[in-house]
Structures are given as C-alpha cells and as structure tokens.
Amino acid sequence: MIQANNIHKYYGDLQVLKGVNLHIKKGEIVSIVGASGAGKTTLLQILGTLDQLSNKKEGTLLVNGTETTNLNDKDLAKFRNEHIGFIFQFHQLLPEFTALENVCLPAFIKKTSKADAEKRAKELLDFLGLSHRYEHKPAELSGGEQQRVAVARALINNPAIIFADEPSGNLDSESADNLHRLFFELREKFGQTFVIVTHNKELAEMADRKLSMVDGKIVGQITVTA
Numbered sequence: 001m002i003q004a005n006n007i008h009k010y011y012g013d014l015q016v017l018k019g020v021n022l023h024i025k026k027g028e029i030v031s032i033v034g035a036s037g038a039g040k041t042t043l044l045q046i047l048g049t050l051d052q053l054s055n056k057k058e059g060t061l062l063v064n065g066t067e068t069t070n071l072n073d074k075d076l077a078k079f080r081n082e083h084i085g086f087i088f089q090f091h092q093l094l095p096e097f098t099a100l101e102n103v104c105l106p107a108f109i110k111k112t113s114k115a116d117a118e119k120r121a122k123e124l125l126d127f128l129g130l131s132h133r134y135e136h137k138p139a140e141l142s143g144g145e146q147q148r149v150a151v152a153r154a155l156i157n158n159p160a161i162i163f164a165d166e167p168s169g170n171l172d173s174e175s176a177d178n179l180h181r182l183f184f185e186l187r188e189k190f191g192q193t194f195v196i197v198t199h200n201k202e203l204a205e206m207a208d209r210k211l212s213m214v215d216g217k218i219v220g221q222i223t224v225t226a
Contacts, residue, residue, distance in 0.1 A: 001026040001161065001193045002047060003062040008055040009042055009216075016042045017053075018216035026160075029187055029194040031204040034213035040197040041165055043213070047195060048163040049080050064160045081109055085154030085192075089166035091146045093138040093153075099125065099145075100134040103152045110157055117156070124152035127189075128182070144175030151182065155190065162186075164196040168203060180206060 002024040009017035016039050024030050032040050045051040046061065049068050053059045056069045064083050071079060085106075093102045100121055107117035125131060128148045138146050147167065154162055164183075168176035180203045183194055196203065204210050212220045 001028070001064060002195070004047060004060070006055065006059040007043070007046060007053050007061065008059060009039075009046060009051070010054045016216055017046070020216070020218055022047070022211075022218065024193060024195060026193055027187060027191055028209065029183065029207045030196070031207035031210045032195065032197045032213060033199070033204045033210060038213040039216040040213050044163055044165055044195065044197050048084055048086060048161075049076055050086075081106060082157060083160050085157070085159040085162045087147075087150055087154050087162060087164040087167045089169040091138070091150040091170075093146055093149060095138050098135050098137055099130060099141065099149045099152075102138070102149055103156055106153060107156045112157075120156055121152065124155055125149070128152055142175075143171055144178060147171060147175070147179060148182070151179075151186075155186070155192075158190070159192065161193045161195065164194065164198075166198060167196065168198070168200055176200065177202075 002022065004020060004022040007017050007020040008015070020043060032043065034040050042051065046053055049063065053061065053069065059069070061068045066079060068076065068079065100118065103121040103124060104117040107120065122134065125134060128151060130145060130148055133141060133145060141149065168179050171179060186192060187194060196207065198204050208223070210222045211218050
C-alpha cells in the first residue's frame with residue numbers, strides 16, 4: 001500500500017528526515033511516535049503527498065500502486081483527492097458551512113454530483129452518529145462531533161489510505177477514546193489503511209504496528225499480535 005525508500009527532507013540547511021524506509025500493508029493501522037521534532041509530521045506530510053521529499057532522484061514513494069514522485073502538481077492533487085484522506089488535530093472545518101456541506105467538499109472537488117455527494121455524506125454522518133447534525137455549523141458542535149465530521153470528510157471519496165496527525169490531541173479523554181475505537185471500526189467496515197502520528201500512548205499501542213522515530217529516522221517498531 002505504501003512503499004517509501006530512502007526518504008530525505010531538508011528545509012534549507014536543516015535535515016529533518018534522514019533516509020527513512022517504510023512499508024505499510026493494505027488494511028494495516030500503523031502508529032508513529034517520537035518526541036517533538038523527531039520528524040513525525042514531516043514524514044506524514046510526505047507520505048500523504050502534501051510535501052515532497054528533497055531527493056527525488058534517489059528516493060521513491062509508491063502509494064497505492066502509484067510512484068508519486070513522478071507526478072506533477074496537478075496530477076498529484078488529483079491523486080490525493082481520490083486516494084487519500086486526512087484527519088488533523090484541529091479539524092479544519094470551514095465555519096460558514098454546515099456539517100453536511102463540509103463533508104461534501106472533497107466529493108465536489110472530485111466532480112461528484114451534488115445528489116451523490118450528499119447521499120454518501122449522510123451515510124457517513126449516520127454511521128458516525130451525527131444524523132441529527134446535518135445542518136449544524138461547526139460552532140454548534142462539540143469538539144468530538146467536529147472531529148467526527150472531519151472523519152466523515154476524510155472518508156467521503158472512499159480513500160485507500162487515511163493519514164491522521166494527532167487526531168485526538170484536541171479532545172477530552174472520553175471523546176479521544178471514542179475516536180480511537182472508531183478508527184478500528186472504520187478499518188473493519190471500509191478496509192482502509194491508517195497511518196497515525198500520535199503522542200497518545202493508548203492509541204499508539206492499539207495499532208497493528210508502532211514505529212518509533214528519533215532525529216529523523218525510524219529507530220524501532222513493535223508489532224502487536226492478537
């Protein structure tokens with residue numbers, strides 16, 4: 001599903017990633033942990049094609065069967081919209097739009113019809129326990145509800161991979177626990193692959209594999225066996 005080889009990233013003279021190699025299988029839930037500044041978010045952004053590796057000639061990034069380093073910006077944006085979903089610590093919902101409208105936005109970018117997009121969005125919101133919140137704007141929702149709307153938005157185009165960056169970092173403990181369980185329910189129902197950067201110990205240890213980063217490198221992994 002994801003095959004990354006020799007990933008380097010520089011910001012000026014600062015080297016953030018130092019030759020990362022990574023293989024993630026379809027349907028796997030992988031957590032990435034490490035101290036602040038270890039390179040976790042930078043790696044997530046590169047794997048999710050939001051940023052690009054600095055050594056395109058030497059490094060490779062195969063995502064869902066596509067070598068993404070060969071894509072131009074337009075094709076990369078299209079690939080990202082169709083194959084990848086994102087969940088962030090701060091939900092990034094647009095305040096002027098309702099929950100339903102926020103969820104539909106990636107589908108509209110994909111040129112999905114309004115009727116089909118709204119049908120799919122309502123199915124997801126129903127699944128996430130938000131059938132009574134279609135017309136509510138973000139300011140009218142709790143933190144946990146806002147994050148579930150963000151999850152629905154990430155799922156609207158049926159992406160193969162979900163990238164989550166500190167998805168429960170802005171939630172109370174009960175909402176965080178609910179969100180963590182939700183990821184596994186979604187994997188069972190929809191078959192998505194999840195890559196999650198987190199400081200939450202419980203979430204990290206729930207994953208199929210926990211990868212540890214130190215100073216721009218993956219230095220260890222723990223595989224959880226049932």
